[in-house]
Amino acid sequence: MKLKALEMTQGSAFGSHIGGGFSAMEIMASIYAVAQIPSMEDPGRDRVIVSKGHCTLAYFTALWKKGFLSEEDLACFEADGSSYYAHAFRNLAKGIEFSGGSLGLGVSFAAGVARACKEKNLENRVFVVVGDGELNEGMVWEALMSAGKMKLDNLTVIVDRNGYQVDGPTEEVMDLSPLEKKFEAFGFEACTIDGHSLGELVDALSKRSSSPRAIIAKTIKAHGISFLENNKMSHHCVLSKKKYEQAVQEIKAAYGAE
Amino acid sequence: MEQSKINVKLMSMAGQGGSVFGMALPVLAQSREDIRVLSADMSTPAGLDKFKAAYPERFINVGIAEQNLIGCAAGLASEGLRPICVAQSCFLSMRSFEQIRQYAGYMKFPIIIAGIASGLSLQFFGNTHFAVEDIALMRMVPGMTVVCPCDSLEAVKAFESALEHDGPVYIRMFGGTGVPSVYAQDYDFSLGRAIVLRDGKDVQIIAAGSVVKTALDAAAILEQEGVQASVVNMHTIKPLDSSAIALDKKLLVTVEEHRRFGGLGGAVSEYLSGMSHHPELLRLGFGDDNIKVGGYGYMMQESGLSADGVAHSILNKLKRMI
Numbered sequence: 372m373k374l375k376a377l378e379m380t381q382g383s384a385f386g387s388h389i390g391g392g393f394s395a396m397e398i399m400a401s402i403y404a405v406a407q408i409p410s411m412e413d414p415g416r417d418r419v420i421v422s423k424g425h426c427t428l429a430y431f432t433a434l435w436k437k438g439f440l441s442e443e444d445l446a447c448f449e450a451d452g453s454s455y456y457a458h459a460f461r462n463l464a465k466g467i468e469f470s471g472g473s474l475g476l477g478v479s480f481a482a483g484v485a486r487a488c489k490e491k492n493l494e495n496r497v498f499v500v501v502g503d504g505e506l507n508e509g510m511v512w513e514a515l516m517s518a519g520k521m522k523l524d525n526l527t528v529i530v531d532r533n534g535y536q537v538d539g540p541t542e543e544v545m546d547l548s549p550l551e552k553k554f555e556a557f558g559f560e561a562c563t564i565d566g567h568s569l570g571e572l573v574d575a576l577s578k579r580s581s582s583p584r585a586i587i588a589k590t591i592k593a594h595g596i597s598f599l600e601n602n603k604m605s606h607h608c609v610l611s612k613k614k615y616e617q618a619v620q621e622i623k624a625a626y627g628a629e
Numbered sequence: 630m631e632q633s634k635i636n637v638k639l640m641s642m643a644g645q646g647g648s649v650f651g652m653a654l655p656v657l658a659q660s661r662e663d664i665r666v667l668s669a670d671m672s673t674p675a676g677l678d679k680f681k682a683a684y685p686e687r688f689i690n691v692g693i694a695e696q697n698l699i700g701c702a703a704g705l706a707s708e709g710l711r712p713i714c715v716a717q718s719c720f721l722s723m724r725s726f727e728q729i730r731q732y733a734g735y736m737k738f739p740i741i742i743a744g745i746a747s748g749l750s751l752q753f754f755g756n757t758h759f760a761v762e763d764i765a766l767m768r769m770v771p772g773m774t775v776v777c778p779c780d781s782l783e784a785v786k787a788f789e790s791a792l793e794h795d796g797p798v799y800i801r802m803f804g805g806t807g808v809p810s811v812y813a814q815d816y817d818f819s820l821g822r823a824i825v826l827r828d829g830k831d832v833q834i835i836a837a838g839s840v841v842k843t844a845l846d847a848a849a850i851l852e853q854e855g856v857q858a859s860v861v862n863m864h865t866i867k868p869l870d871s872s873a874i875a876l877d878k879k880l881l882v883t884v885e886e887h888r889r890f891g892g893l894g895g896a897v898s899e900y901l902s903g904m905s906h907h908p909e910l911l912r913l914g915f916g917d918d919n920i921k922v923g924g925y926g927y928m929m930q931e932s933g934l935s936a937d938g939v940a941h942s943i944l945n946k947l948k949r950m951i
Contacts, residue, residue, distance in 0.1 A: 470736050479697045483704015513697035
């Protein structure tokens with residue numbers, strides 16, 4: 372996924388959301404490992420809603436690994452007229468449930484979906500991925516309040532807690548702590564885990580409880596690319612050919628050539 | 630469904646909210662399993678208590694949170710349900726404008742957005758609670774149908790049509806209980822098809838919503854002054870029924886309880902601007918300023934939107950044109 376994502380950045384002179392894409396790689400991979408989606412036509416499928424619309428480098432490569440997106444789809448990432456650009460656009464046939472881009476809008480949507488699924492007596496789950504910067508948006512808290520009130524035990528919110536937003540560290544721009552307690556205060560069962568550990572992610576994602584769940588996945592922005600890690604400039608940037616080669620070498624060294 | 634004359638009278642007494650949510654909705658809900666109603670702490674003022682009692686599981690109160698209201702509705706629509714969002718027009722159209730653009734415009738969910746208490750309905754609550762920009766905002770949302778029913782019966786007919794329409798609809802409702810009837814009995818209504826209420830060779834008054842009645846009264850005053858005015862009920866502002874606009878009149882006039890730009894007047898002038906020749910257009914509505922707060926009648930009078938005021942503005946305009 373990571374090598375493919377790096378390749379995708381090279382198709383666009385406009386630049387890509389590398390930081391938030393690489394912080395969410397393991398999150399997206401493990402969600403699709405846990406989510407039960409026999410087909411998108413299956414009404415009982417788990418719903419994966421990506422509110423953090425700019426993590427398409429992780430999201431699209433996960434959809435590619437699952438067979439929803441093809442090599443050709445990814446090859447036209449950020450090409451003129453393409454359906455695949457910085458923010459995912461709803462396309463159920465391709466596994467995309469939600470149009471991202473404007474931050475803070477996914478959790479309300481997920482709460483509505485979760486409520487409807489419960490009404491239909493479905494046993495499925497609704498996963499919604501949010502960024503930590505995105506939690507600044509007031510609408511997210513309106514949505515969390517309503518999820519608690521509606522007792523949406525089929526809803527799991529996954530926070531990509533990479534600690535950075537455009538202007539810098541989240542604690543400098545808008546302090547979110549104590550985040551776990553905030554979720555608990557809104558009626559969620561919350562836990563904090565290593566968001567780059569597939570094992571911890573899969574464990575946390577597999578659990579169900581009697582209330583909505585929040586998984587705060589602690590991550591590193593631009594994880595795995597040494598010169599971009601925890602660097603606010605990684606939020607949206609262009610990788611030069613040389614930097615691209617370096618990033619590829621680092622990923623290959625960490626994970627092997629595949 | 631067809632409405633008897635007695636029902637039409639009852640609706641006039643119940644007002645738009647009472648008629649739509651109190652009378653029509655509980656009946657429609659019997660055959661429409663997919664209907665869900667969401668409100669932002671506005672269900673009792675809207676007249677939803679009867680529906681809530683009959684279908685508690687089909688009602689969601691999200692609290693005073695209009696953004697989440699639209700978001701949850703989109704989620705329900707995504708699962709095939711038919712969400713109806715009810716809150717004050719001012720907050721629905723402005724506080725959750727981006728959410729409406731996102732979910733209804735961009736993602737194309739057929740959400741019904743029922744804005745209650747539009748225009749100056751909320752009187753002494755003041756300008757924060759006036760919805761005089763909502764038509765302009767809703768017109769800008771891709772694919773949005775914008776409908777301004779002129780009385781309680783038309784509100785019910787607009788609501789029924791919206792439920793059948795495959796796309797998002799903004800229904801701009803006004804007033805409390807006791808809304809004077811434009812229509813004394815049932816009639817044919819379709820979204821996007823204007824209705825000529827009165828013929829007249831000199832002037833055409835195009836009105837929408839609360840002031841359709843005012844336009845008819847103004848036309849009666851004009852007749853005494855020797856001016857023959859036709860009146861068109863342009864209940865749907867988007868898509869605009871341009872075929873109903875009479876280009877053979879001396880003067881066209883738009884009347885709306887909205888700012889005189891961006892709404893009905895804006896839509897008509899946009900249409901006319903594409904022609905090399907067309908009658909002059911007089912746009913009546915609120916200007917680019919806050920409204921001096923008072924009772925409804927006072928504010929409409931001060932804004933030139935009483936029947937007298939409308940007739941007066943038209944006569945003045947005609948004099949200047951000679």
